[in-house]
Amino acid sequence: MIIGILATLAYPSLEAYLQRSKQTEAKVSLSAIFNAQKIYFATNQTYADTLSKLDVQLESGGSARYDITLTGNSTSFTATAKGNLDDDAVLDTWTIDQSKNLQNTVNDISSE
Numbered sequence: 001m002i003i004g005i006l007a008t009l010a011y012p013s014l015e016a017y018l019q020r021s022k023q024t025e026a027k028v029s030l031s032a033i034f035n036a037q038k039i040y041f042a043t044n045q046t047y048a049d050t051l052s053k054l055d056v057q058l059e060s061g062g063s064a065r066y067d068i069t070l071t072g073n074s075t076s077f078t079a080t081a082k083g084n085l086d087d088d089a090v091l092d093t094w095t096i097d098q099s100k101n102l103q104n105t106v107n108d109i110s111s112e
Contacts, residue, residue: 019085019109023092026066026081029058030096033070033079037098047072047098066094085109 036054037047048054049072058068066083076098082091085108092108095101 022065022083022085023094023104023109025059025064026083026092026094027102029066029068030079030081030094030102032056032058033068034096034100037072037077037079041098046074047077049073049077066092083108 033051033054033056036056040046040048040054049070051058051068051070054070058064059066064083065085066081068079068081070079071077078095078097081094084090085092088108090108091106093104093106095103095105
C-alpha cells in the first residue's frame with residue numbers, strides 16, 4: 001500500500017520529466033540547423049530558405065516528434081520546431097535564429 005501511494009505521488013513529476021526529455025529532440029535539431037546555416041552562409045553569403053539546401057540530418061518519419069520549418073534570407077533565418085508531446089491541441093514550439101536565440105515559444109508541458 002505504501003509503495004502504491006509513493007508511486008501515485010511520483011507519477012506527475014515523472015511524466016513531466018519524460019516530456020521535458022522529449023524536448024531535447026527539438027533543441028538538438030535546431031542546434032544542428034544553426035550550425036549548418038552558419039556553414040551555408042560562409043559559402044553563399046546568404047542563409048538557406050529551405051532545409052533541403054542544408055547538409056543536415058534530422059529525425060524523420062515515425063520517429064520524429066517535431067516538424068521543422070525554415071525561413072531565411074540574406075541577413076537572417078528562423079527555424080521552427082513544432083510537436084505534440086501529450087496528444088492535446090497545443091503544439092510544443094521551439095525557434096532558433098541567426099543569433100542562436102533558442103526559445104520555447106509555446107510550452108506544451110506547462111499548457112495542460
